[in-house]
Amino acid sequence: MNKEQLSKEFRNHFKSDFERMFFAPGRINLIGEHTDYNGGHVFPCAITYGTYALTKRREDKRVQLFSINFPEKGMIQFNIDELEFNKEHTWANYPKGMLRFIKEDGYEILSGFDVLFYGNIPNGAGLSSSASIEMVTGVMIDQLFQLNIPRIDLVKLGKKVENDFIGVNSGIMDQFAIGMGKKDSAILLDCQTLQYEYSPIELTDHRIIIMNTNKRRELADSKYNERRRECEEALSQFQKVIDIQSLGELTEEQYEVHKHVITNEVLKKRSKHAVYENQRTLKALRFLKAGDLKMFGRLMNESHRSLKEDYEVTGIELDSLVEASWSQDGVVGARMTGAGFGGCAIAIVEEKKVPNFIEQVGKTYHDKIGYQADFYVASIGDGAMEITNEVML
Ligand code: GLA
Numbered sequence: 001m002n003k004e005q006l007s008k009e010f011r012n013h014f015k016s017d018f019e020r021m022f023f024a025p026g027r028i029n030l031i032g033e034h035t036d037y038n039g040g041h042v043f044p045c046a047i048t049y050g051t052y053a054l055t056k057r058r059e060d061k062r063v064q065l066f067s068i069n070f071p072e073k074g075m076i077q078f079n080i081d082e083l084e085f086n087k088e089h090t091w092a093n094y095p096k097g098m099l100r101f102i103k104e105d106g107y108e109i110l111s112g113f114d115v116l117f118y119g120n121i122p123n124g125a126g127l128s129s130s131a132s133i134e135m136v137t138g139v140m141i142d143q144l145f146q147l148n149i150p151r152i153d154l155v156k157l158g159k160k161v162e163n164d165f166i167g168v169n170s171g172i173m174d175q176f177a178i179g180m181g182k183k184d185s186a187i188l189l190d191c192q193t194l195q196y197e198y199s200p201i202e203l204t205d206h207r208i209i210i211m212n213t214n215k216r217r218e219l220a221d222s223k224y225n226e227r228r229r230e231c232e233e234a235l236s237q238f239q240k241v242i243d244i245q246s247l248g249e250l251t252e253e254q255y256e257v258h259k260h261v262i263t264n265e266v267l268k269k270r271s272k273h274a275v276y277e278n279q280r281t282l283k284a285l286r287f288l289k290a291g292d293l294k295m296f297g298r299l300m301n302e303s304h305r306s307l308k309e310d311y312e313v314t315g316i317e318l319d320s321l322v323e324a325s326w327s328q329d330g331v332v333g334a335r336m337t338g339a340g341f342g343g344c345a346i347a348i349v350e351e352k353k354v355p356n357f358i359e360q361v362g363k364t365y366h367d368k369i370g371y372q373a374d375f376y377v378a379s380i381g382d383g384a385m386e387i388t389n390e391v392m393l
Helices: 003-014 087-104 129-144 151-166 173-180 220-238 252-261 265-289 293-309 316-326 351-369
Strands: 020-029 044-057 062-067 076-079 113-119 185-190 196-200 206-212 331-337 344-350 374-377
Touching: 003 044, 003 062, 003 113, 020 129, 020 173, 044 129, 044 173, 062 087, 076 087, 087 129, 087 151, 113 129, 129 151, 129 173, 151 173, 173 185, 185 265, 196 265, 206 351, 220 252, 220 265, 252 265, 265 293, 293 316, 293 331, 293 344, 316 331, 316 344, 316 351, 344 351, 351 374
Parallel strands: 062 113
Antiparallel strands: 020 044, 044 113, 044 185, 062 076, 185 196, 206 344, 206 374, 331 344
16 A cells, blocks of 8 residues: 555545654564573564554544554544553554553653554564554654654563563564664664664575465464463573573573483473574674675574474474475575464575575475465565655655
8 A cells, every 4th residue: 555545544534634654664583583582682674564654643632543454443442541451452452552651651642643554564474563563653652742762662662562461471572673673784682681783684696585374373472471481490490500690691502511400301492492592693693794695594494493393383384384495496594483383484595596486485385285375575674763755655
């Protein structure tokens, strides 16, 4: 949908013209999976798919939200002072939670507003559509009411919405990538200290392909929380023999020396992934900077294997896509991205081999799984922002 069509939709639903328009991207993570809540590193980037929010301030205290993606849910309405979680408000709990926590932080929001949301991130694809709607709401409220909220605080508030409003114990990666993303760059983020650096993605004649399993991510949230608990348990066992605050502080060598304190095999595997994946992420950055795409790809492949065997968050759909990718000509690496349990994988593919890659992997997937996967060539874009005439849709 372009700006014209969106403004027409706004007029249809709110009987007036919108005043301002905002955008927040989705994200992919190149490497460093399930490391953020373990105090490790992640290496994500913002993509050019995302969520648009067209808005107009109101005179009264009502908030009216409509999503083009969920027309069947109708217009969701509430008062600016009634910001309780409401199951019936489904998707609108994300913007509502954001509004609530911004207010709780002491910022004054003087009036209500109307918002039309439209997202072009494939639904349920694990490209962080929820963090995207949180961040677009945060940036919008900040600008509409001239609150001057530091961007990093909006990032933290987005995470708080997931953790304390929605009930998913996720880490900071998604909101950070979406809030702080930069065109053609990935961000190496230390999730313990929140120190970060941008790394230009120079893939020369290669492209990043996003592959959507189209598998519904059922039970994903409870499994996610379960993984997090398992890591916490492993950490507390390590703490009996070594002074650490998070699994991300362990080197591979330290893990090997001390792993005997973990008596449960499952916890041993989970923590192994957390430690090795963190180290892989640091190595990956070094290889990317040195222009060694081949080694970068190899680390991606190792990451997937570890997520499959030790962390057990892949499943047949993601494994089929990734394993089919590995056997294609011109592929330097492939892995699942995001939380797993369905969702998307990514592959780095030589540009001239992309059409053949899509055809072959698509066919293998369809034959094996019985329905189709979708493929997108990723463009790495900027983080959340207002869309003005200079920054067009
Ligand atoms: C989800 C969470 C992130 C991160 C990833 C796994 O996207 O929201 O915080 O934990 O899973 O790396």
